[in-house]
Amino acid sequence: MSTLLQQAPSLGNTIWFILAAVVLLAVLLGFVTYAIYFERKVIGWMQLRIGPNRVGPLGLLQTVADVTKLLLKEDTRPLHADKALFTLAPILAYAPAFAVLAVMPFTESIQFADLGIGLLYYIALSGITVLGVITAGWASNNKYSLIGGLRSAAQMISYEVPLVMSVVGIVLMTGSMNLREIVEAQRDVWNIVPQFIGFVVFIVAAQAELNRTPFDLPEAESELVAGYHVEYSGFRFAMFMLAEYVYMFGMGTLITILFLGGWLPIHPALSFIPGIIWFVLKFSLYVFFQFWLRATMPRMRVDQLMSFAWKVLLPVALFNILLTAVVISYQNGMF
Amino acid sequence: MTGEFVAFFILSLLTIGGAVFMISFTRVVHMVISLGITFISIAGLFVLVGAEFVGVAQVLVYSGAISILMLFGIMLTKHDAYDEGTGRKWKNRFILLFVALVFALLFWGIQNTAWPASPPPAASGVSNAKEIGLVVFTEYVIPFELVSVLLLVALIGAIIMAKKEGDNE
Numbered sequence: 001m002s003t004l005l006q007q008a009p010s011l012g013n014t015i016w017f018i019l020a021a022v023v024l025l026a027v028l029l030g031f032v033t034y035a036i037y038f039e040r041k042v043i044g045w046m047q048l049r050i051g052p053n054r055v056g057p058l059g060l061l062q063t064v065a066d067v068t069k070l071l072l073k074e075d076t077r078p079l080h081a082d083k084a085l086f087t088l089a090p091i092l093a094y095a096p097a098f099a100v101l102a103v104m105p106f107t108e109s110i111q112f113a114d115l116g117i118g119l120l121y122y123i124a125l126s127g128i129t130v131l132g133v134i135t136a137g138w139a140s141n142n143k144y145s146l147i148g149g150l151r152s153a154a155q156m157i158s159y160e161v162p163l164v165m166s167v168v169g170i171v172l173m174t175g176s177m178n179l180r181e182i183v184e185a186q187r188d189v190w191n192i193v194p195q196f197i198g199f200v201v202f203i204v205a206a207q208a209e210l211n212r213t214p215f216d217l218p219e220a221e222s223e224l225v226a227g228y229h230v231e232y233s234g235f236r237f238a239m240f241m242l243a244e245y246v247y248m249f250g251m252g253t254l255i256t257i258l259f260l261g262g263w264l265p266i267h268p269a270l271s272f273i274p275g276i277i278w279f280v281l282k283f284s285l286y287v288f289f290q291f292w293l294r295a296t297m298p299r300m301r302v303d304q305l306m307s308f309a310w311k312v313l314l315p316v317a318l319f320n321i322l323l324t325a326v327v328i329s330y331q332n333g334m335f
Numbered sequence: 336m337t338g339e340f341v342a343f344f345i346l347s348l349l350t351i352g353g354a355v356f357m358i359s360f361t362r363v364v365h366m367v368i369s370l371g372i373t374f375i376s377i378a379g380l381f382v383l384v385g386a387e388f389v390g391v392a393q394v395l396v397y398s399g400a401i402s403i404l405m406l407f408g409i410m411l412t413k414h415d416a417y418d419e420g421t422g423r424k425w426k427n428r429f430i431l432l433f434v435a436l437v438f439a440l441l442f443w444g445i446q447n448t449a450w451p452a453s454p455p456p457a458a459s460g461v462s463n464a465k466e467i468g469l470v471v472f473t474e475y476v477i478p479f480e481l482v483s484v485l486l487l488v489a490l491i492g493a494i495i496m497a498k499k500e501g502d503n504e
Contacts, residue, residue, distance in 0.1 A: 084365075085365070115387060116388075116463065116464065117387055117464050120395065121391050124392075124394040124395035125394065127398040127399055128394070130398070130402045131371060131402055134409075135364070135368065138364055138409055150409075153406055157399055157402060176465075
């Protein structure tokens with residue numbers, strides 16, 4: 001994969017690039033389809049309901065039917081909406097969600113680009129999505145979507161700070177921002193054990209970055225109808241939905257790599273099971289955790305949201321950095 | 336034609352195009368979006384010359400900055416506000432002349448400078464974040480610390496100004 005990047009462009013390897021991206025997109029679409037299905041099933045079980053069971057065997061084709069309905073829907077646009085930006089916003093929201101996956105090492109060999117600063121690349125690109133969300137909120141010319149867009153901007157910018165701070169501890173321990181090296185450094189013990197405080201801060205901030213319960217204020221259906229995408233329907237709405245679930249995929253991948261040891265087995269004796277299976281297992285655990293939270297937690301109050309990020313999460317993350325730095329200095333014999 | 340050339344061509348087109356549209360659009364939100372395209376394309380140009388860390392830092396800093404700028408654009412202007420501009424002809428001609436002069440001067444300056452031979456671009460595997468960190472914390476410690484003090488002063492200044500307004504109410 002990485003040798004392909006060094007070659008001069010020709011028709012042959014351009015087709016390879018496109019093919020590789022399309023395969024990743026197909027995997028993603030498959031994931032999103034069944035993540036939505038399992039989300040509905042799991043929440044159904046937790047609430048003593050059955051969940052989707054009509055379309056196809058066990059309801060397995062329910063999401064396919066839903067997506068087909070979305071794609072066949074009439075493409076509506078409010079009369080006084082800003083035409084160009086209304087069209088641009090879903091693209092601005094989705095493109096970075098897909099682009100962040102370029103640096104993710106799924107196993108030792110399956111990776112698109114091996115960047116020295118992979119971790120920073122993820123965090124920087126995911127910030128562009130906020131722009132798409134605000135643009136959508138503004139271009140729709142609807143007060144609910146504007147409020148949703150503004151809430152989303154405030155929330156995502158504030159929670160990005162503790163998110164970045166919580167992974168500094170890992171960067172200090174590994175001495176690198178390369179995701180592959182971060183996984184390799186977890187051979188003895190996964191980062192979730194020495195970096196437990198960082199893990200807790202990261203998982204809370206990630207929840208807010210993904211706009212999921214208990215931080216789903218930007219799209220709180222009981223107060224804002226649907227948040228920034230009220231006016232979107234059909235294909236464009238599908239793009240926003242897709243961006244949201246692709247971010248869940250990206251965040252799950254990142255947590256698996258940073259804290260759960262990526263493709264490494266639990267114990268070296270179990271290394272006969274291929275790395276990709278371990279990766280998928282750990283990743284699925286995170287995705288299940290998401291659904292579990294959604295069925296369990298109530299939504300946070302809007303006035304507590306900001307103070308929680310700045311007064312609780314950020315100091316805890318800074319304390320974690322200090323603690324890690326002191327321990328590493330002590331280990332290196334500085335005092 | 337190498338891949339680098341194609342990428343450079345597209346990115347520089349986007350950079351210049353974004354800047355031109357930033358000036359010619361009349362709505363604040365449109366301007367902010369085209370400014371964002373310029374910033375992100377510049378980040379792409381940084382990556383192209385092997386400075387990935389600078390490129391990613393550019394995206395990290397400016398994507399937040401653009402969002403904030405856009406929020407202020409939304410809050411401080413009406414939804415359908417247009418910037419009407421000053422339509423004085425002689426003034427515009429004077430500005431055109433001035434801009435042409437500046438461009439000629441810059442172009443002449445760039446053409447006549449003897450640039451040092453550029454070092455080969457670093458391979459993508461080499462971590463230039465580490466190199467930058469080493470240089471900043473050994474050779475340039477004092478400028479680096481001064482810049483951070485400047486930022487701190489700006490932050491505290493903003494808080495004091497906001498606090499004064501809050502007390503008046």
